[in-house]
Amino acid sequence: MSPTEPTPQASDPAPEAGGSSLQSPTLQSEMDKRFEPSTYEQVWQRRWAEAGIFEVVPVPGRPSFCIMIPPPNVTGKLHIGHALQSTLQDLLVRWHRMRGENALWLPGTDHAGIATQLMVERQVEKEGTSRKALGREAFLERTWEWKKEYHGNIRQQLDLMGASCDWTRERFTLDEGLNRAVREAFVRLHREGLITRGEYMVNWSPVLETAVSDLEVETKTVQGKLYHVSYLIEGEPGDPEGTGERIVVATTRPETMLGDTAVAFHPEDERYAHLVGKAAILPLLGRRLPFVPDEMVDREFGTGLVKITPFHDPNDFEVAKRHGLPGISVIDKTGRMTPEAGPDFAGLTREEARIKVVEQLRAAGHLLKVEDHVHNVGHSQRGGEAIEPLVSTQWFCDVSGMAAQALAAVEDGRLRLIPDTWGKTWEHWLSNIRPWCISRQLWWGHQIPAWYTADGKTIVAHDEEEAVRLAGVASAAELTQDPDVLDTWFSSALWPFSTLGWPEPTADLKTFYPTSVLITGHDILFFWVARMVMSGLHFTGESPFAAVHLTGLVRDAEGVKMSKTKGNVLDPVDLIEEYGADAVRFTLASLDSPGRDIPLNPEQIAGYRAFGNKIWNATRFALARIPEGARVRVRPEDLAVADLAAPERWILSRLSATAAEVHEKFETFRFDEACNRLYHFFWGELCDWYIELAKPALLGSDADRKLRPRIGDVLLSVLDQALRMLHPVMPFLTEEVWQRLPGREEIHPSTICLAPYPQANAVWRDEAVEAQMDAMIEAVTRVRAVLAETGRERKVGLWTASPVLEAFLAEQQGLFASLCRLESLEVSSRAWSTSDGGPEDLVAGIGIKILGAKKGGDEAAERAKLEKEIEKLDLEIERTHAQLADESFLAKAPAPVVEKRRAALAQMEDRRSSLRSSLAG
């Protein structure tokens, strides 16, 4: 906010800060010529933590803003994608904090069931033991130890990034409170009939030995084979030789034929209608396979006959259900063949069995041909091996009703997806959703709150005590708890409210729920976002956040996905070490444009580090050169524009315009454009122009200074507000530099983190001075260019037909000359004549005449350049003439557009005549 427009302030210093400045040791020393982020970044992070300024004590009456961190894997390491997401989350939370809101960024970690268990398994295997040998209790103890050991890593890395999380509210998906929420959710869903236990076909990972959900299966296209196998048709009873008729089925998985119980064909397939009531004989095992007609079969594919393996293929499972066919398990949970596969195959792996089945089929003359065949095979996302569809008893959650709710929430705007192109994907997935298999045969996770009695009853309860009561047994000893744990995403789905104390109606829940925005990668839209929305709507009646900002994937400089095997992984910790966290943050934020992946080039980070150096040095210059007693001004009357010279009025106007734009860009999650505005304001407008315009007064005599009242105050105040505007993106540098500004303690006594965010200030907007300055800037640039090209003596004449502009130029004559390093400058109201010699030009209504003598230079090249420029103008003038002669353009285009074209035409014609006289002279 600007000093003129007070809003609720976060300016009350945290008690620990004691109202005094948070001193950084580096503040004691002179500012070095170069900035060195590593000298102050972590110093500030520690100071801020010690002062507790990110610990939220909600102030009643203020708006709340809350972001839940997408909890990283507790034993993991932050990758560059986390760095991007953390940057954006921190940016938003710092922005809202500076706007005086109750701004909470709640950190935490995820127990990440499979991933963590695998890591610990690998560790104990290195010690020569195994998970199973240790037993559940001992293994879990090891896993908790592991968690404790690595837990601090995530915080440390977030600290490096400058994350302003409230660590007093940190949560872990397996901690007591969240476990309570998980049990509550499970019991409620069960009592509503949405969670059930049953025997169904699931995606089984033989390596992990657990069921996984549909989402954890990745379909990969593989080059496989299609085996054509001939089956004999069973003869009439009492006819042991059979009819001699053969049929041919095609399969990509011959080993599953050992579990076949039928052969299917399309009900309308004339070729096979006569087979109804008959059966085929399964080669190798001699099992009788009835023929069944079923719509599932595609008549065009293969022979139009499909072998049915109810227990090892999801389609076949459905067919078998429809026709009452039995199923036979021939593959077990470790991926080996069962005794039911027959003595020749029992104990073999799936792969070995395939080879042996094919061998035996070939030997028996049943293998007709083998074709190459490209098909899709589901693979385990974690284990990497082919998923085995298996029938097993699992817990399922019927999410169809919740999915409809989630769909509606996006449709009616309670939840915004950003960018909104994700709406279609959202709709497609949610309207085709299937029951969610939520049980996992793992140990690390939330154990399912279900108990079994000796006589086979299932009791679902919040805890053992309740289970004993409900079961009507004497003690827990008579009950066995389900050994399985819940899918990790089941607890993550509750994250936005379980972290705030749900199911208890806590103060935090009231203050911060629903949360404001979720920032995460689009890769977990279904895994996590959709499930949070579903459970949020179901349990709280509200979307858990008002908006989801989905970021792209961070790629390498060439746009290639980062991967360890390619060796193109950029580690945020390394990048911070080399460039500083602020530069990394600025880069990531400025690359976040909607719906795009993010190519990260270290050269670009270096560019933004240079920007940091620019900020550093601009401040260093200001502090060294401002007049005695100059200070940051807070109140508007201290910087009344009426007293100020044009450059001061101009930069304050630009500052105000920038604040308005940045506000709009942050509001709409256009972090890239906000960063670009900030960059261009600071470097392009403040440094390149305003500071240059200030130099004659700051470095010159008292007389020079008299012409520029309050110049020091203006420079410091603009710096102050620019730093505050930049703070959410570059927290460390802005704090380090801002602390040195005299008078900044009136903005906030201890830290920029709690200083108000600058807002547009209408009294500073000055369209007239902006127009005049724009014209001057254009003219200065043109003069520099002409002088550079022609190598003339630096003597220049300006003229303009506009009296207002002429007066302005006359007033700024000294500055104009200094910006172009001119020896002399004349300003007049009339054009110079060709006889005055020298090239001329006309930009933004200002005529330019070079009055200085030739000092050499390539005359032919100059003429060629002029000619080219005139040619371009000719073309454009001709086009514009044609357009303005077009009746339909004049009739249909809006008047302002026509007016603009007319004005443009006049300008182009004026300019052309100027350039022509240059050529003539």
Place this chain on the structure above:
RNA sequence: AGGCCCGUAGCUCAGUUGGUUAGAGCGCUACGUUGACAUCGUAGAGGUCAGCGGUUCAAGUCCGCUCGGGCCUACCA
């Protein structure tokens, strides 16, 4: 198989509801070091906006098709 996104300067990308001669950063070229910054300054070169067709007074922008790249979803044995 269906859906989505992308194709703009050497590279990576902006470009709001269609409206001046299409922008930025990096890279490149020339010049510049009387003290904020060489992590710098000044200026410059560089684009038939993938292609074709359509709508419109007007298209990088809207529509259709084609080509090229990427992603997601999907049970064809």
